[in-house]
Amino acid sequence: MSMFRLSLLSLAAAVLCGQGAEAACRTVVGSADMITKDLAVFMANAALKNAIEAKGLKPSGEVKLTCRDDTVTTYCKASRPACN
16 A cells, blocks of 8 residues: 555656646747837847846747837737746
């Protein structure tokens, strides 16, 4: 019976440790408001890269980019998951 308990505790510990690793990931955002769309996309990606480096994280996954045309400028927001 003690071998069963030890196996059960080991399994529970492995599950809890696996969940902790995923909790260290988060979404980081960089944005820019520029006169042209190309410049806004470039600056939003640069801001995202700088934000990830400033937090000491490693990028993972794909960059999600959304842009919106305002009256005179274009606003772009880039987001990407990053982990410890």
